[in-house]
Amino acid sequence: MKLHANVIGEGKPFLILHGFLGMSDNWKTLGKEFADAGYQVHLIDQRNHGRSLHSEEFNYLLLAKDVKEYIDTHSLENCILLGHSMGGKTAMMTASLFPHVVDKLIVVDISPKYYAPHHQQILEGLKAIDDASLTSRGDAEDLLAEYIKEKGVRLFLLKNLYWKSKEKLGLRLNLEVLIKEIEAIGEALPSDKTFNKPTLFIKGEKSGYIKKEDEALIASHFSSSEIVGIPGAGHWVHAENKKAFYDAIMRFL
Incomplete structure (x- = not known):
């Protein structure tokens, strides 16, 4: 399924x-x-x-x-x-x-x-999180704050965070493909x-x-x-x- x-x-x-x-x-x-x-x-x-x-x-x-x-x-x-x-x-x-x-x-x-595509700033912020090997949700929000001013939007995006392993946070999104196919949105x-x-x-x-x-x-x-x-x-x-x-x-x- x-x-x-x-x-x-x-x-x-x-x-x-x-x-x-x-x-x-x-x-x-x-x-x-x-x-x-x-x-x-x-x-x-x-x-x-x-x-x-x-x-x-x-x-x-x-x-x-x-x-x-x-x-x-x-x-x-x-x-x-x-x-x-x-x-x-x-x-x-x-x-x-x-x-x-x-x-x-x-x-x-x-x-x-x-x-027209208009999510570039958000995608850059998520990519930064994805690349950063973060170990706390607080660090993820701090990093995202550098890209996105609105707290509500940050909290919405951070729902995608999950523990990939005991030590490492990841995103549930297939970010690579969503960035590549941004025109399709x-x-x-x-x-x-x-x-x-x-x-x-x-x-x-x-x-x-x-x-x-x-x-x-x-x-x-x-x-x-x-x-x-x-x-x-x-x-x-x-x-x-x-x-x-x-x-x-x-x-x-």
């Missing part, structure tokens, strides 16, 4: 895909809330992230096929599929390629358009890919990822879509205004 997942609760399957450099653990708190609301929540690590398969290949077609294989392996039907950022791109691709397995689609703070959804079942786009009102001019493009790919803004939230919408985010999803469902 290529994809590792934590499954919580019983009910209609609700699959959650994290963003670039994230992992399923980032969604644990919200996952529990969705499970309490009566869903079987699948918190999935995508390829080259978390505990899932590390591979030399990395693109949205493969990521979507990974999700479809996961759905088939677990005999899931009529799934709700949610993806944040990179996970949103995977979710869009999955829903457009395999619409028969997706009942409703939720895309968080990303549009179908092309995005920003790829646009191909213009012929569409999905006509209910779709919710959620944007952080302080985030620049979904702009006014993206609305026509979104509608051209997703004919039954709506866009909801979450006040006071940037790109990490689900962390920055969790209650409004949760409420918007439950209204949609």
Whole structure:
């Protein structure tokens, strides 16, 4: 099995895909809330992230096929599929390629358009950690602070740390491949890919990822879509205004 997942609760399957450099653990708190609301929540690590398969290949077609294989392996039907950022791109691709397995689609703070690479500073910081043979989490945070000012972003990235051996910390990410394939992260959804079942786009009102001019493009790919803004939230919408985010999803469902 290529994809590792934590499954919580019983009910209609609700699959959650994290963003670039994230992992399923980032969604644990919200996952529990969705499970309490009566869903079987699948918190999935995508390829080259978390505990899932590390591979030399990395693109949205493969990521979507990974999700479809996961759905088939677990005999899931009529799934709700949610993806944040990179996970949103995977979710869009999955829903457009395999619409028969997706009942409703939720895309968080990303549009179908092309995005130029913009994670260089973060990747340099992670590479420095990877190269440094660190023996304490504190040292890792100090080193990362030289590259990334925002403490919240550092703490999010440091979730990837684990003890490779008794003495040495490592990263769960396949960093080498993610650096090599950085262009693939920003790829646009191909213009012929569409999905006509209910779709919710959620944007952080302080985030620049979904702009006014993206609305026509979104509608051209997703004919039954709506866009909801979450006040006071940037790109990490689900962390920055969790209650409004949760409420918007439950209204949609």
